[in-house]
Every structure is written in C-alpha cells, then in structure tokens.
Amino acid sequence: MAAQPDLLALIARQDGLITTIQAVQHGLDESVLRRRARDQGWRRAAPRVYLAAGHRLTVRARIRAAGLWGRDHATVGGPAAAWWHGMLATAPTEIPVTVPRRLGLRGYPGVRIRRRDLSHLDRERIDGIWCAAAPLAALETAIALPDGSAFLDRAPQKHVTFDDLYQAYCRNVGAHGATRIGALVAAAADRAESAAERRMIAILRGAGLAGWERAVPFERWTIDFAFPDARLAIEVDGWAYHSDVDRFRADRSKGNALVRAGWRLLRFTWHDLVSRPEYVVAEIRASLLAANSSA
The missing domain is CATH 3.40.960.10 (VSR Endonuclease)
Structure with missing residues (x-):
C-alpha cells in the first residue's frame, strides 16, 4: 500500500516519525507498520512510534519520539526541553519525561519517567510535542548540569525573566531536586548583590x-x-x-x-x-x- 501524500507530509514534519494512532487515522493498521519495520527498513523509535525508512534517528527525532510516545499526557523536561527551547547546545543522552501520577506509562531505554502533576503554566506545546515551559526547563536543567549556576547565568536570559523562574520554582516546591533549585534561585534572586x-x-x-x-x-x-x-x-x-x-x-x-x-x-x-x-x-x-x- 502506497503512503498517502498527507501521511508523507506528516512524517516529514515530524522528523520521519509516525505514531500508530496517526497511522490508523490515515488508514494504516499497526500491522502495516510492523510489516514495514520488518521488510522495508522502517524501525521502532519508541513504543508505538515508528521511524520511516530513509530518515535518521537524529537528536531532534529522538526527543520528538519521546514526546509523541507520551501524547498529550506527557511532558518532555529537563535538558531535553531546554535543548528543544534552544537554551542548551547539547541534548542529553537520557530524556526525562514527566507524566501525571495517575498515568501508568513506563519508560523505555533512553527515556526516564518522572511522576508529577504539572500546572498548565509549566507546560508548552512546541512544534508538535509537549515540553516543560522555558522557566521550568531552565530550573530542571540547572540542577542536572555540573555548571548549573553558569547555565542560569547565561543561557536562559533570552528566554525567561527572574520572575518567571521564581514563579515556576514556587509551583514546584515539592518536586525532586527542589532544594537544589531553591539554592540557585536564591542566589539568582539576590538583587541587592x-x-x-x-x-x-x-x-x-x-x-x-x-x-x-x-x-x-x-x-x-x-x-x-x-x-x-x-x-x-x-x-x-x-x-x-x-x-x-x-x-x-x-x-x-x-x-x-x-x-x-x-x-x-x-x-x-x-x-x-x-x-x-x-x-x-x-x-x-x-x-x-x-x-x-x-x-
């Protein structure tokens, strides 16, 4: 079965990726994707997410695959979100994805699940996937990097204000790493120097x-x-x-x-x-x- 033009356009927009749900919406059963993976050079990039033949699993495709896999429930976070926002030059090897506590999603190799209910203010849909909004992405990245203070000193300045950072911190006080985030925010907040x-x-x-x-x-x-x-x-x-x-x-x-x-x-x-x-x-x-x- 030849791929439909609109399906090909969707795959092109998504860095070569297609989810099984999207395929069904375009008239392709998941068995067709499995057969293409077996016989035509397609590959599974994430559970229920396939990479079409002729496309490379680039850094961008790898992060997008995690976002597509989680659908509207999951949020790509930390350094992966910072990279997606353009705040970080190098993407992480492991992609953190935050999901609601009630959701039973489990991670897969290269993707680590965090369970937390995020405010809608801390999520942003960018180019087809849900990411941590820039302030939260900056805070999560700062504690993930060995030079977190340097990252806060330079990278987010084009993307966030201090007030944005502080509000994001207040909304996520009980989150993992909140103590370390608080120390960085306190240093950044010292306007009196x-x-x-x-x-x-x-x-x-x-x-x-x-x-x-x-x-x-x-x-x-x-x-x-x-x-x-x-x-x-x-x-x-x-x-x-x-x-x-x-x-x-x-x-x-x-x-x-x-x-x-x-x-x-x-x-x-x-x-x-x-x-x-x-x-x-x-x-x-x-x-x-x-x-x-x-x-």
Whole structure:
C-alpha cells in the first residue's frame, strides 16, 4: 500500500516519525507498520512510534519520539526541553519525561519517567510535542548540569525573566531536586548583590589583596568594589543586571562614565565568583599591575 501524500507530509514534519494512532487515522493498521519495520527498513523509535525508512534517528527525532510516545499526557523536561527551547547546545543522552501520577506509562531505554502533576503554566506545546515551559526547563536543567549556576547565568536570559523562574520554582516546591533549585534561585534572586558581595570580599581577602573599598560613591552611582589609588572599578553582575532593563541601562551608563573618567573597569558574574575565583583574582592582579605600570 502506497503512503498517502498527507501521511508523507506528516512524517516529514515530524522528523520521519509516525505514531500508530496517526497511522490508523490515515488508514494504516499497526500491522502495516510492523510489516514495514520488518521488510522495508522502517524501525521502532519508541513504543508505538515508528521511524520511516530513509530518515535518521537524529537528536531532534529522538526527543520528538519521546514526546509523541507520551501524547498529550506527557511532558518532555529537563535538558531535553531546554535543548528543544534552544537554551542548551547539547541534548542529553537520557530524556526525562514527566507524566501525571495517575498515568501508568513506563519508560523505555533512553527515556526516564518522572511522576508529577504539572500546572498548565509549566507546560508548552512546541512544534508538535509537549515540553516543560522555558522557566521550568531552565530550573530542571540547572540542577542536572555540573555548571548549573553558569547555565542560569547565561543561557536562559533570552528566554525567561527572574520572575518567571521564581514563579515556576514556587509551583514546584515539592518536586525532586527542589532544594537544589531553591539554592540557585536564591542566589539568582539576590538583587541587592549581598551574597555576591560577600563572596567577592572573601576572594579579595583570601588573595591578600589590599587597597580596595566597597560601595565607593562615583558621581550619581556607587561602585561595587574599587581600588581608588589604581582607579580600578569592579562590578558584580547578578540576575538583576540581566533581567531588569532599568538596572541594565543604569549599569551600562555607570560603566561608560567610569571609563570616560579614566577608570579601568572589570565585570564579574555570580558564576565567576563561585566557580572560578582564581580567574577573578588573576584579572584583578593583572589590572592592578597595568595600572601601576602606566602610573
């Protein structure tokens, strides 16, 4: 039996995939799919999901297969959802799929089932499959990656705001990993930069650097940290810097004014302070040395 044009179009839209339900809707019994898998080079990509001959099981097809398998009940989550949203460059080997507690779906090789009832606000249908909405996907991915703080520092900024993250966290307080998520959210939420300031102070003192001051007045602003004698300003950028437009513009204006006034300016993120303090110290030392050399 030749494939119908509309069925071929559907398969093309779905990265070469077709579910048994979709096949039946187009007049093909599941036995036909099994026969094609046996005789015509088709293959099963997931339970009740087939990959048509001539198509590769790409990363995109593998994630789509998990989403199609779960139908409207299941939600692709974690790093797989982040990849689907475009927040992550590399897709995970294992695809987490969240299903309602009452649903008896079991995972298959490469797919891990999580049982949790998600709010409709935490699900989003994107290109034919249900995924965790961007804020929840970002939070789940942050605790799945070894550099979760770095991921929150850079990747989701084009996709979510801090308020979105916080609301998603509040809706999923009892979920697996919520304690770790809470710690990351708390760090991201520190708009007053007090946690970042404490870390910077510890780094400066630990490195034996002297001559610095905190909260130094400069024109209509305040410099986070400064070495006044060397005219070196240090700004610590947290989530507020990235997600608050007014704060972002004010910091840009302050930075430009500092440079015009002859100051050297260094900027460090929360991830820099937490994950690579040696880089922070090296940059400060190099700037102080350059300032002394030009004095």
